[in-house]
Amino acid sequence: MLIDTHCHLDQLPNPAAALAEAAAQGVTQVVAVSESAASMPAVLALAEAHPGAVVAGLGLHPAWISQQTPEEVEAGFQFLAAHLASAQILGEVGLDHKWATTPQQQTFQEEILARQLALAAAAGKPANLHSRRCPRQVMERAITFARQTSLNAQLHWFTHSRKLIHQCNDAGIYVSVGPMVVDNPQTQQVALAIADELLLIETDAPVPIGGQPNQPARARIVAEKLATLKQRPLEELAALTTANFQRYLSGGRMTL
Numbered sequence: 001m002l003i004d005t006h007c008h009l010d011q012l013p014n015p016a017a018a019l020a021e022a023a024a025q026g027v028t029q030v031v032a033v034s035e036s037a038a039s040m041p042a043v044l045a046l047a048e049a050h051p052g053a054v055v056a057g058l059g060l061h062p063a064w065i066s067q068q069t070p071e072e073v074e075a076g077f078q079f080l081a082a083h084l085a086s087a088q089i090l091g092e093v094g095l096d097h098k099w100a101t102t103p104q105q106q107t108f109q110e111e112i113l114a115r116q117l118a119l120a121a122a123a124g125k126p127a128n129l130h131s132r133r134c135p136r137q138v139m140e141r142a143i144t145f146a147r148q149t150s151l152n153a154q155l156h157w158f159t160h161s162r163k164l165i166h167q168c169n170d171a172g173i174y175v176s177v178g179p180m181v182v183d184n185p186q187t188q189q190v191a192l193a194i195a196d197e198l199l200l201i202e203t204d205a206p207v208p209i210g211g212q213p214n215q216p217a218r219a220r221i222v223a224e225k226l227a228t229l230k231q232r233p234l235e236e237l238a239a240l241t242t243a244n245f246q247r248y249l250s251g252g253r254m255t256l
């Protein structure tokens with residue numbers, strides 16, 4: 001069994017077909033994260049239609065936050081506050097300095113992230129975090145969140161720096177590796193630095209990676225590449241990452 005722990009399933013043209021294709025590749029569970037106010041009900045509907053196969057993540061993405069009026073963001077936040085209990089994960093949330101370039105925009109993203117993490121802490125949900133162009137800032141928030149709650153944090157697509165991975169390992173922060181690992185030697189080196197007990201797999205579909213269309217079935221090639229790099233059988237890598245995801249969800253902390 002393989003799990004795609006970060007996918008924008010509601011943005012795929014045919015989510016049911018994508019789930020079937022994924023299952024045919026052994027990817028039998030997909031975390032559907034939301035981004036916008038509109039994608040939150042879509043994600044909840046997908047989880048209801050595909051129980052067991054779809055794990056719902058609800059949250060407001062920082063890039064979306066920076067493109068809305070404060071009133072629209074507040075309406076999205078109120079929806080999240082009312083429905084987070086029905087989801088299993090807070091996400092996709094985080095910071096994104098591509099979209100927030102001024103101190104004012106950055107402060108707004110930080111405020112909304114802090115409020116979303118407070119909701120997750122109160123509801124007992126782990127967090128799935130995005131960190132474009134500000135990896136350290138998001139990592140520090142992930143570490144604080146994990147320390148202050150008994151909940152886990154996952155940094156998605158966080159394969160840029162081995163130095164930061166070592167800090168994640170020390171703090172018990174989960175890191176998911178995506179399809180970049182297939183051809184990118186730097187990503188491969190960083191992925192190998194992630195502690196076995198904190199390693200997760202993702203696709204971030206439908207974001208195209210490596211110039212190819214992306215879908216949750218590609219979690220299999222990510223797993224195959226990681227198995228090859230770690231010189232372990234695919235079944236072992238699948239069992240390891242599945243156990244990691246279950247521990248991530250349940251809130252149990254690894255002490256390394």
Ligand SMILES: [Zn+2]
Pocket residue numbers: 006008033092204
């Ligand atoms: Zn994403």
